[in-house]
Amino acid sequence: MDSAVKERLKEILGPDGFSDSLIDLISYAKDASEFKRRPDAAIWPKTTEQVSKVLELADREKIPVVPRGAGTSLAGLAVPEKGGLVMDLGRMNRILEINIVDRLAVVQPGVVYANLDKALSVQGFFFPPDPASGSVCTLGGNVATNAGGIKGAKYGTTKDYVLALEVVLPGGRILRTGSRCMKSVSGYDLTKLFVGSEGTLGVITEITLKISPRPPLNSTAMALFEDLEDAGKAVSDIMHSGIIPSALEIVDQQTLKAINQNTDLNLPEVEAILVAETDGYTKEETEFQLDKILRIFEKNKATSVKRAATKSEADALWTARKTAYGVMARINNNLFVEDLAVPMSNVSKMLRIIADLATKYDLKIPTVGHAGDGNLHPVISFDGTDPDEVRRVEEASAELFEKVLELGGTLTGEHGIGLAKARFMGQEHSDLSMAMMRAIKRVFDPNNILNPGKMALEQ
Template structure:
């Protein structure tokens, strides 16, 4: 990186907010994925004006800029593939406003999900879509990736809560769009162009989020199924009954076996278990909804059905689901959690297919998922030092993506495209759709400086 650029950055944000130290460059080369590429410099801006000045300069000089939150994503979304500047927004971490009467909050992008949740909880409100990484993930990252989580079935995803944004465009101009009102139809919806755009269209510097009343009571139950098709039918029947579980998770047999082999949880090694949680404002409301769902489990040949009678019992029922990732991660030197998502009625078909692929390629693919919204997490666990096994994993993944699309589903329900799924975009998107996405990129970032190399935007 040229000295004059470094000097400009130091003048703009202060010397203490710029680093080129090797140890920092190594940290900023990675996210929670396998991908890695070092930036030339990392900068911690603290104001929108600083971000604007940096973008203006970078655009003039043609220097790549990769915005970054907590980098908890799993698909290389914020790995600076072309080097240049990493914009770490972690020091823009203020909750600027919480207005309960207006049911909104205004935050800077570096606010951590849990920091916001801790602020909202005593007020009886929430921003519901909490990703599994909520203890570390930032709200800016949640918006840039349209983060999901376990509560998607009832509460949707981040996109359903973003009311307004301030975004610094590639050329440094500051765009304020959206509104503080619950209804808004004033011109084009520019807000949702940026939600899920993975830092490729602009740098989000302020976010206005809609808040929801926080449920005060939950109820939990678990059911075992000896046949996967029965579990699938139970999920379908829950949807048909108009039930609204706040959580409906599935853990299938390969995952149960993997957990048993590596813990002393002693889980039943059935075809699948379904874990359900209902929530609401009253105990009665939660229990009524839960009993309705338990009735559906039983009508669809559930084996054992356990209902939690206390918070401790609920925690015990969650054990299988919550331990899955950590257990699978210990089995081998590499684990990658996919987020293949299908229409809800196709979950059993997808799980059957994953089982077939697992056998075909002799791979462990333990799977857990959000049955309430069709978002499955097949975990590929293997030895990356073995090129032959790695090749099998790649083949299995390609088949999985193609199958998801064939079932009317998508490559990615919540992890994003980034680098990891860029080569597969054509499976899901027509030439017209890719053309439109590339035109949009060109419109917002004609010099391709914002997080370049992602989402197959370069054709």
């Protein structure tokens, strides 16, 4: 990047809004995935006008721009694959409006999920997607990745809550999409096009979100299954029972072993554990739902069922699920937190396939997942300095996603395509679908400056 461009960026953003120091370039070379590539500079805009001026300049000079929230992407979405500028939106972090009567919140993209959740909880409301990274990830990142979480089966994902956006397009034009209404079918849904677009179409500078009343009570239970198929059957029976749990999580045997090796929790190493939570406005309501789930656990041969009587007992039941990522990171030097979804009737089949792949490729692949919506996270831990192990990981990943698609699944339920899954896009989407996606990219970003190299949009 030539020095005249750097000077112009400093003029636009002010001296504290631009850096090309080595420490910043190294920091912005990575997100939470294993991918890395240094940018040429990092920038911190504070206003939509600054974002617009930067995108005007970058488009003219054909400089790549990668929008960035908190950099928690697990699939390389925020890595500047082609260098250029990383645009950190973290300073645009104001909650602009919470309007209970209209049931919406208007926020800047750098607001951290948990900060909005805290502000809403005071008023008895919440923004349900609840990603596990919620204490650090930003709402701009959540919209750009269509983030989900453990409440997905009951409350859906980010896309179900985005009403309107302000987006700056390459070249600097400022686009407003959607409306403040709960319903609108006025024209093409441009808002949804940006949800999950991974920073490849525009920079989101303002978000209007639908918010929901927060059910104040919940009930929790955990069941152990000696047989994976029984756990899978219990999941599909629950989802057909008319009860929709607010969370239904699965933890497999490999994960339980990893937890036992790294903690003193001493969990039974059964084939699967299911943790279920119900929510509502009265204890009768949450317990009625949980009773029905417990009967289904028992009918499907759960060997042990525990119902939490108190909040601390519920927290204890969640411990196995919540310690999972932490202990997996301790198994080996490197970690691919994979993300896939299958139709719910295929959850146990998918878990069995993952266990077989671990044996076939001699790898550790503990798996946890949101069983209630068929979204699983096999975690491949490996030693990246061992070329043979790296080769086995690549082969296992390729076979894993082949099997996912054979089961009618999808490459990603919530983490996105980014760099990690770009090579598989053509297997899930037809040539015509890919051509349409590339045509859309060209309409918004003809010079391919926004987050280039992602989602297989360039081939």
